[in-house]
Amino acid sequence: MRKLTGLLSAALISLSVFSLKAQDDFLFKPKQVFDGKETHANWVVAVKGNRITYVGAKYTGQANEVIELKNQTLLPGLIEGHSHILLHPYNEVSWNDQVLKESIAERSARAVNHLEASLMAGITTMRDLGSEGAGYADVGMKQAVEKGVIPGPRLLVAGKAIVATGSYGPKGFHEGVEVPLGAETADGFDDLIRVTRDQIGHGADFIKVYADYRWGPNGTAEATFTITELKTIVEIAESSGRYVVAHASSEEGMRRAIDAGIETIEHGDGATPEIFKMMKEKGVAFCPTLAAGDAITQYGGWKRGVDPEPARIAAKRKSFKMALDSGVKLVFGGDVGVFPHGENVRELEMMVEYGMNTEAALISATSANAEQFHLDQLGQIKAGFLADIIAVQGDPSKDIASLKKVSLVMKDGKIYKNEN
Incomplete structure (x- = not known):
């Protein structure tokens, strides 16, 4: 009986360790990440289910699918x-x-x-x-x-x-x-x-x-x-x-x-x-x-x-x-x-044309609108937030027209578009 109890305990510990090391569904590797507030070079983003699980430069986990986004910016939907x-x-x-x-x-x-x-x-x-x-x-x-x-x-x-x-x-x-x-x-x-x-x-x-x-x-x-x-x-x-x-x-x-x-x-x-x-x-x-x-x-x-x-x-x-x-x-x-x-995106282009700072316009379309519309789990690339994520060619914080070059669209953890 003691031997059986010991085996069950070992199995539970093993299961616990496995759970802690459970793989993410996706790992995105862009040139940079605009997190809804500012831009970060060499960051990666991990997603499991419909949530963002990791954002940063030192990812040590594993993912079922790695998506390389060369010369692209990852940002909130x-x-x-x-x-x-x-x-x-x-x-x-x-x-x-x-x-x-x-x-x-x-x-x-x-x-x-x-x-x-x-x-x-x-x-x-x-x-x-x-x-x-x-x-x-x-x-x-x-x-x-x-x-x-x-x-x-x-x-x-x-x-x-x-x-x-x-x-x-x-x-x-x-x-x-x-x-x-x-x-x-x-x-x-x-x-x-x-x-x-x-x-x-x-x-x-x-x-x-x-x-x-x-x-x-x-x-x-x-x-x-x-x-x-x-x-x-x-x-x-x-x-x-x-x-x-x-x-x-x-x-x-x-x-x-x-x-x-x-x-x-x-x-x-x-x-x-x-x-x-x-x-x-x-x-x-x-x-x-x-x-x-x-x-x-x-x-x-x-x-x-x-x-x-x-x-x-x-x-x-x-x-x-x-x-x-x-x-x-x-x-x-x-x-x-x-x-x-x-x-x-015509609107964002005109906002910039009419004098708005490019990065401020990008913030308006992401974290600022989320805050204004009471969407507290959207508008940012942040661990724990809902996985509404897009990727574009170029750097939209410097050239807002880059937002017209969408290569990837994920909503609620599901990929609807991927040209990579």
């Missing part, structure tokens, strides 16, 4: 902060016609392709800012990704989004004609509580509200909801552990949204130094969506790099410069869908 997976470029089909004439089935089928294109471009997490008339199809797409039905980035979705009655489109029809809208209308205390809770109940990860819209005289952007209404939305969302983001382009719309407690301002074309100061003081981040305005202007006939910059582009440059000077936190999010999915 990019986190896209403003996308519309159910839209495609407006020079293909106008926004009105997408909302009014494309079935939700067609739009969902397109979204499958959009998600794969973004994933292959190194986007492993996307924040979708509203289904634009497709109901809760974005929630369904998120669930399909999570179940492994389709490949795509991790999704954070807003569902329908909330607009004030009379403000949003499509518009321009006879008063007897009612058409589907690109977002859900709600007004006043009781209605806003009901709609906000209903969107949460249908799977929205956060709430998007249109704090202003182009419904002023001559189509100017003017505030929609009152501060009290916006505060109601924020209070209901926060009571469920969620946050609110605001589409806002006018000074007054931005001011009301900031006062109400939203977490990010989207677009912000009409911001002033005072507004950006207010945002910085209250910890509100800014998602400028430079690439969307640039694309729409090109659709209108402007030849980038040939024609003089139109007033809209010049104003956007000025607004972005003010944001940089203010020190407000900048979110990478280009409003992709207005321009092709898979070309998400």
Whole structure:
């Protein structure tokens, strides 16, 4: 009996030692690692299951597969902060016609392709800012990704989004004609509580509200909801552990949204130094969506790099410069869908072109966006974090265009692309 007990003890000790020396699934050996904060030469990264197990220069373990990434940079999967997976470029089909004439089935089928294109471009997490008339199809797409039905980035979705009655489109029809809208209308205390809770109940990860819209005289952007209404939305969302983001382009719309407690301002074309100061003081981040305005202007006939910059582009440059000077936190999010999915990096290129430090732009797309979106296990190459990892040719901390040369994509420990 003692002999048997001894043999069992030895077996348990042997099993314990084996467990301690269990092999990693992957060992990545790039030229350098950008960990979400800074770049490190000659580091390696190990992954087991869906977690990063080791990051550094002195790996002593063993891995089932070693992937050499010569002259490449390994970095966290990019986190896209403003996308519309159910839209495609407006020079293909106008926004009105997408909302009014494309079935939700067609739009969902397109979204499958959009998600794969973004994933292959190194986007492993996307924040979708509203289904634009497709109901809760974005929630369904998120669930399909999570179940492994389709490949795509991790999704954070807003569902329908909330607009004030009379403000949003499509518009321009006879008063007897009612058409589907690109977002859900709600007004006043009781209605806003009901709609906000209903969107949460249908799977929205956060709430998007249109704090202003182009419904002023001559189509100017003017505030929609009152501060009290916006505060109601924020209070209901926060009571469920969620946050609110605001589409806002006018000074007054931005001011009301900031006062109400939203977490990010989207677009912000009409911001002033005072507004950006207010945002910085209250910890509100800014998602400028430079690439969307640039694309729409090109659709209108402007030849980038040939024609003089139109007033809209010049104003956007000025607004972005003010944001940089203010020190407000900048979110990478280009409003992709207005321009092709898979070309998400356009926004980062423009952020750098408009004056942002290249490494700061890279941080915005990784660790800073993760922090802003409350993703505490993403955005960094760090032991214990989820294994959302990409590799690119070159050094994106010096040349942001390197991000267009994606050779490897891993999400949640699974490799979706490997050209090595």
